[in-house]
Amino acid sequence: MTAQGRPLLYLIAPLLAVGTLFFAPLATMLRYSVQPAASAAGGSGGLTLEHYARFFSDPFYLSSLALTIATGVLVALVAVAMSYPLAYLFWRSGGHARAWLMVLLLSPFYVNIVVKVFGWMVLLARFGLVNRALVGLGILKAPAELLDSYVGLLIVLIHRCVPFMVLVIAGSMEHIDTTLLESARVCGSGAAGVFRRVILPLSIPGVLAGGILAFSLTVAAFVIPLLVGGATGRRFVSVLMYQSVSVTQNWNLGAAMGAILLIASVATISAASRTLKGSRFGTIISENFGR
Amino acid sequence: MLVAYNALVYAWLLAPVLIVIVFSFSADAAFVFPPRALSLRWFRYLAGRNEFFSSAYVSLEVALVAGAASTVLGLLASLALVRGRFPHKDLIEGVLMGPLALPSIITGVALLQFFVLTGPSDAMGRLILGHVAVCTPYAIRSISACAYGIDPSLEEASRVLGAGAWRTFRRVLLPLLSPGIGAGFLFAFITSFDNVTVSLFLIGSDTITLPIRILTYLEWQFDPSIAAVSTVLIAVTIGAVIGAEWMVGFRKRRASLP
Numbered sequence A: 001m002t003a004q005g006r007p008l009l010y011l012i013a014p015l016l017a018v019g020t021l022f023f024a025p026l027a028t029m030l031r032y033s034v035q036p037a038a039s040a041a042g043g044s045g046g047l048t049l050e051h052y053a054r055f056f057s058d059p060f061y062l063s064s065l066a067l068t069i070a071t072g073v074l075v076a077l078v079a080v081a082m083s084y085p086l087a088y089l090f091w092r093s094g095g096h097a098r099a100w101l102m103v104l105l106l107s108p109f110y111v112n113i114v115v116k117v118f119g120w121m122v123l124l125a126r127f128g129l130v131n132r133a134l135v136g137l138g139i140l141k142a143p144a145e146l147l148d149s150y151v152g153l154l155i156v157l158i159h160r161c162v163p164f165m166v167l168v169i170a171g172s173m174e175h176i177d178t179t180l181l182e183s184a185r186v187c188g189s190g191a192a193g194v195f196r197r198v199i200l201p202l203s204i205p206g207v208l209a210g211g212i213l214a215f216s217l218t219v220a221a222f223v224i225p226l227l228v229g230g231a232t233g234r235r236f237v238s239v240l241m242y243q244s245v246s247v248t249q250n251w252n253l254g255a256a257m258g259a260i261l262l263i264a265s266v267a268t269i270s271a272a273s274r275t276l277k278g279s280r281f282g283t284i285i286s287e288n289f290g291r
Numbered sequence B: 001m002l003v004a005y006n007a008l009v010y011a012w013l014l015a016p017v018l019i020v021i022v023f024s025f026s027a028d029a030a031f032v033f034p035p036r037a038l039s040l041r042w043f044r045y046l047a048g049r050n051e052f053f054s055s056a057y058v059s060l061e062v063a064l065v066a067g068a069a070s071t072v073l074g075l076l077a078s079l080a081l082v083r084g085r086f087p088h089k090d091l092i093e094g095v096l097m098g099p100l101a102l103p104s105i106i107t108g109v110a111l112l113q114f115f116v117l118t119g120p121s122d123a124m125g126r127l128i129l130g131h132v133a134v135c136t137p138y139a140i141r142s143i144s145a146c147a148y149g150i151d152p153s154l155e156e157a158s159r160v161l162g163a164g165a166w167r168t169f170r171r172v173l174l175p176l177l178s179p180g181i182g183a184g185f186l187f188a189f190i191t192s193f194d195n196v197t198v199s200l201f202l203i204g205s206d207t208i209t210l211p212i213r214i215l216t217y218l219e220w221q222f223d224p225s226i227a228a229v230s231t232v233l234i235a236v237t238i239g240a241v242i243g244a245e246w247m248v249g250f251r252k253r254r255a256s257l258p
Helices: A007-033 A050-057 A059-092 A095-110 A113-124 A129-136 A150-173 A178-186 A191-202 A204-219 A223-227 A237-247 A251-278 A282-289 B002-024 B041-047 B050-083 B089-096 B104-117 B123-148 B152-160 B165-194 B210-220 B224-256
Strands: none
Touching: A007 A251, A007 B050, A007 B089, A007 B104, A007 B123, A050 A059, A050 A251, A059 A095, A059 A150, A059 A204, A059 A237, A059 B002, A095 A150, A095 A282, A095 B002, A095 B224, A113 A129, A113 A150, A113 A223, A113 B002, A113 B210, A113 B224, A150 A191, A150 A204, A150 A223, A150 A251, A150 A282, A150 B002, A178 A191, A191 A204, A204 A251, A204 A282, A223 A237, A223 B210, A237 A251, A237 B104, A251 A282, A251 B104, A282 B123, B002 B224, B041 B224, B050 B089, B050 B123, B050 B165, B050 B210, B089 B123, B104 B123, B123 B165, B123 B224, B152 B165, B165 B224, B210 B224
């Protein structure tokens, strides 16, 4: 009875666990999303798209969805621009410097999201460091309500995405054949030319995958929009879903929002997965994505 | 300029974590930076707060049980995935890793709706089962990474010399796998201990985990006592990560001996 002999015997318990504790719950959620509101849990009855229709016809939900998606795009764009120089330096450095940069990049992953948000609440508070610095530098006349503002929300969302993005872009730079850089030099390209003509085009897959990942992370973000960004943050689809399920007890609508997030996640992740699979840092990225 | 920019962004990346650690040792009641004096008053204050203790206990209990269960499941899956030959292996591996691919807020809602229909009605059972779902892939990762590094000929040698399957497993494979099992348990443990979004849907009134306790606290107020709890949370996680890395590194060092 070795693993070589009867691998399927070994797989029974793990498959049963992931089946009943992951796939069956997802199926239940999807079923709730197409069940008529009146029918009791598990009751029979026809299928309906009324909950989806309600979501997509109510201006409140529609604008919330637009806000969530637009924020995802904005965060992805800013995070790409911010992370690219970090990925470049990481790729170019070696030995101890690289090991230390890796530690710096990974350390935010191991700090609880609630703790990170708390740190930002302290920094962005009315009399926090950021406000004091901005007033001290003369950029602001009086402290602003950064914590409850959209800018505050963006800062914290971007903060969460940057380490992922750096690793994804650096991973795609690892595939660049360094002899190409030398040949470009030999053929007369300056440093700027090498960067523009060789490095930048070859790192595009990483930029795209990183952008998709940041979008995906942001659209399904929950703790950050719940605590930062005031009323705007609380219009994120994930927060509305939570309120629907836990506060107003409209499980069917909550399930429909869950299904929409599920579809968005599956679509974006599968779009980025090929690049991530080929990446040196793919494991690290996927291990920290779901948290 | 590139280096200066990098230094600035890395400082920004670490700023919220460092500020929390600094304020947890502050002697002030408000968040004044830099703190006028350092003290352990917020840790002492915590020691008198029962709700944080009971939450830490709940988190610890859930993480130990869910971590152990995930490790057993991870060991079984890894043995099959690394040593077995069967069709659709990639697909099965993908299925087992499924929970990693989704933001866990979706898993959380789905688990709640599922458990209300079928499954345990007590919150502790729900929490543990929910955490097993999200922790098992981490255990599979760590254990199978270790198993890939073990030469199958060692097991064959043991069989040729007359040891049965169980004895080969216990005397050859298990000792070689133990660093992977340890690391797998630690990663599953911290994944559970740190979880927010699955717990949020599964907690009951007397099974509030530590991260959820902090989250609900932050919705209404914040003071340096939260900084102190946060520092404890950071210390537990970093301790576990270093422990896991040490176990894996220990094995590598041992393996590299002549």
